[in-house]
Amino acid sequence: MRSYSASMIIVALLCSTTVQAVPSQRQLKLFHANCAQCHVGESRFIPTLGKAEDWSERNHRGEDAMLQSVIQGRGGMPPAGYCSACTEDDLRALIRLLSGLTGE
Known part of the structure; x- marks a missing residue:
């Protein structure tokens, strides 16, 4: 299992041109504990954080479709990404964080 510090995640976010979401501290912790592992x-x-080409096809489906995929699990991704503490709002923020969607 990989381990990432909050500062490493923030640096990755700042270096990414596609990430437009501003997650809360709680959501960053959820990201670190769940999403960052993969x-x-x-x-x-x-699909990799900050790699626009990994997300473009998924982003065309829209946030609601992506949310359903996350909740149900898709391919090798487990339902909710194993994040039992995530609310729907958390999942939406994490989707935006990873995919670069703005939520508008």
Whole structure:
């Protein structure tokens, strides 16, 4: 299991040109504990934080469709990304964080 500090995540967010979401401190902790395990770092099969080309097809489906995929799980992703503490608002913020969607 990889370990990422909050500062590493913030640096990754600041270096990314696609990330437009501003998550709360709680949501950053949820990101670190759940999403970062798979979505930070290079993978052929997992969309990566800050890598616009990984998200473009998913983003075309829209936030609501992506939310449903996250809630239900899709492909190798478990339902809710194993985040039992995440509310729908948290999941939406984390989707925006990862995908670069603005939520508008």
